[in-house]
Amino acid sequence: MQSLTDIADDLKLLGDKTRLAMLALLKxxxxxxxxxxxxxxxxxxxxxxxxxxxxxxxxVRESKRGQWVHYSLNVEDKPHLKAVLQEMPNSESILAALNxxxxxxxxx
Amino acid sequence: MQSLTDIADDLKLLGDKTRLAMLALLKxxxxxxxxxxxxxxxxxxxxxxxxxxxxxxxxVRESKRGQWVHYSLNVEDKPHLKAVLQEMPNSESILAALNxxxxxxxxx
DNA sequence: ACCTTATATAAGCGAATACTTATATTGTAA
DNA sequence: TTACAATATAAGTATTCGCTTATATAAGGT
Numbered sequence: 001m002q003s004l005t006d007i008a009d010d011l012k013l014l015g016d017k018t019r020l021a022m023l024a025l026l027k028x029x030x031x032x033x034x035x036x037x038x039x040x041x042x043x044x045x046x047x048x049x050x051x052x053x054x055x056x057x058x059x060v061r062e063s064k065r066g067q068w069v070h071y072s073l074n075v076e077d078k079p080h081l082k083a084v085l086q087e088m089p090n091s092e093s094i095l096a097a098l099n100x101x102x103x104x105x106x107x108x
Numbered sequence: 109m110q111s112l113t114d115i116a117d118d119l120k121l122l123g124d125k126t127r128l129a130m131l132a133l134l135k136x137x138x139x140x141x142x143x144x145x146x147x148x149x150x151x152x153x154x155x156x157x158x159x160x161x162x163x164x165x166x167x168v169r170e171s172k173r174g175q176w177v178h179y180s181l182n183v184e185d186k187p188h189l190k191a192v193l194q195e196m197p198n199s200e201s202i203l204a205a206l207n208x209x210x211x212x213x214x215x216x
Numbered sequence: 217a218c219c220t221t222a223t224a225t226a227a228g229c230g231a232a233t234a235c236t237t238a239t240a241t242t243g244t245a246a
Numbered sequence: 247t248t249a250c251a252a253t254a255t256a257a258g259t260a261t262t263c264g265c266t267t268a269t270a271t272a273a274g275g276t
Contacts, residue, residue: 017113
């Protein structure tokens with residue numbers, strides 16, 4: 001059972017357009033850091049810092065494969081986040097909003 | 109149709125425990141500012157500023173009655189917020205978490 | 217008119233946020 | 247080992263945030 005403060009702190013992380021887009025994308029499948037670096041118009045360290053915040057709250061899970069790191073959604077025990085993400089547009093719409101198309105992932 | 113940024117900006121407002129509690133309380137009925145002043149352990153101007161932010165994003169609606177101002181929820185056209193609030197505990201639990209009991213409202 | 221009550225606004229301040237550049241770490245491959 | 251690619255961390259900075267105190271506005275009662 002989460003406290004009000006915990007829930008607010010989780011939601012605070014969704015209050016940033018980059019992290020919100022990341023989570024909406026992660027709804028569909030797991031993504032490699034290198035893909036996020038291609039998609040978002042911010043530096044690689046900025047990407048890394050966003051993912052660290054999400055991971056530190058247990059909202060995403062990381063899995064290393066060789067030199068690549070893949071992130072996946074981990075909101076099974078977070079109904080508030082599940083509910084929001086359910087209302088988010090699909091990956092295609094998100095990428096369109098970011099003016100990006102899905103390319104062959106860098107980590108193949 | 110809301111942009112990603114708009115949705116993130118809405119969610120950012122839920123990322124504060126005071127505003128999140130206010131909205132959870134407003135799910136049940138409308139509340140007078142004076143009640144919020146009693147419930148939350150912050151100054152009256154702080155309450156007023158939180159409500160102004162929520163109003164400026166169209167998340168709540170105000171209605172003046174004499175010298176009192178009542179706020180009500182206005183999230184019909186905001187499915188993301190509706191979805192989160194649906195998962196929030198009821199007023200009783202919120203008040204319990206704040207160590208407050210519902211008293212006779214100041215504005216009767 | 218005056219005083220009181222309810223609410224809003226203004227100004228200021230310390231803490232948190234999201235970014236940047238520079239550097240460290242880790243893994244792969246020659 | 248050396249070099250390179252992917253990712254993370256550190257440090258610095260400008261902006262935003264949430265609070266406070268002080269003051270303004272507005273409505274009600276006498």
